[in-house]
Amino acid sequence: MVSKNIAIVASLGAALAVTFMPGVVSATELEPYEFVTAPDGTTVFIGYALYGHHDKLAPDKGPTLKDGTNLDLELSIARVAHYFNIGKTLALVEVLQPFGTLNKARIGGTSFKRSSGLGDTILAAAVWPINDKKRQTYFGVTLYVTIPTGKYDKLQTINLGGNRVVYDPQIALHQGFGEHWSTDLTADLIVYGDNDEAGALGEQTLSQRNSVQLQGFLNYKWNNGLTTSIGYQGYRGGRQRLDGVSNGLRTDFNEVRFVASKFIAPKFQLLGEVNHQLNARGGFRQDVGFLLRGLYIF
Structure with missing residues (x-):
């Protein structure tokens, strides 16, 4: 078992640089009411602080590595969005810039150098084919594009940047x-x-199949303006290959989320979230995650 684990650590370590991509995950991990629209001409600034503790790594095949396995995510995101009309259709453009640290990374007792600095920049554009305030119905379509501007060292195992474009x-x-x-x-x-x-030497090509992500929230708005939500997030797919050979990694997890938010001033909202992944295959399992978000409307 020891020799098998060493082989798994070597294989996984070579691929982790693009496996753990907090910028992409944070961009598409929406919070409750996020698609309720603001008026044409509104600009919104949003700041995020995130922490995630990962306690084990479960390859697609083979034993789960828990003893001596850890990864801590400490991430901030600055996000600016602007709403405008295209004819009679409301639209939005935004930019997100993550920065932070991947810290205390270990797999099966093997430690890896931390990565800190800027993550990959994310650009997004959205339109609302249905924007019906009276019926409380909002249907939006968004395209996020992640560009490889983040810190990436091909000789380092853990990287904030992914060194690839993601749509x-x-x-x-x-x-x-x-x-x-x-x-x-x-x-x-x-x-x-x-x-x-x-x-390991930064001379191979890592490819990844498409992933599917589903999210849902049930929200309740209290009389004092506080809103509480319980939610689900799930990923499927995303199997990785290194020079055409599977490396045992993919995106597959289920997560429960608990959120509370409140406008503490007419233009300023605070939101907090606690989440926990029930299971994960093909990557790190986040045992507990915390998010604090501040939103200001100009």
């Missing part, structure tokens, strides 16, 4: 029911470009 078309629906209840539903198809500086 993520997303559809989202928010539907309200009366004065208190609402739901959010989203679906993504994530398409990954190749990283041609992967592997």
Whole structure:
């Protein structure tokens, strides 16, 4: 078993540089009410602080590595969005810039150098074919494009940057029911470009099949303006290959999420989230995650 684990660590370590991509995940991991629209001409600034503790790594095949396995994510994201009309259709453009640290990375007792600095920049554009405030129905379509501007060292195992372009078309629906209840539903198809500086020496090509992401929230708005939500997020697919050979990694997990938010001033909202992944295959399992978000409307 020891020799098998050493082989698994070597294989996984060579690919982790593009396996753990917090910038992409954070861009498409929506919060409740995010597709409820703002008026034409509105600019919004959003700041995020995230922490995630990962306690084990479960390859697609083979034993789960828990003893001596750890990864801590400490990430911030600055996000600016602007709403405008195209004819009679509301649209939005935005940019997101993550920065932070991947820290205390270990797999099966083998430690890896931390990565800190800028993550990959994310550009996005959205339109709302349905924007019906009276019926509380908002249906939006978004395209996220992640460009490889983040810190990437081909000789380093853990990297904040992915060294590849990622496309993520997303559809989202928010539907309200009366004065208190609402739901959010989203679906993504994530398409990954190749990283041609992967592997132990940075001389191999890492490719990845498409991933599918589903998210949902059930929301309740209290009389004092506080909103609480319980949600689900799931990823499927995303199997990776290094020079055409499977490396045992993919994107596959289920996550439960608990969110509370409140406008503490007319133009400023605070939001907090706690989440936990029930299972994960083909990558790290996040045992507990925390998110704090501040939103200001100009």
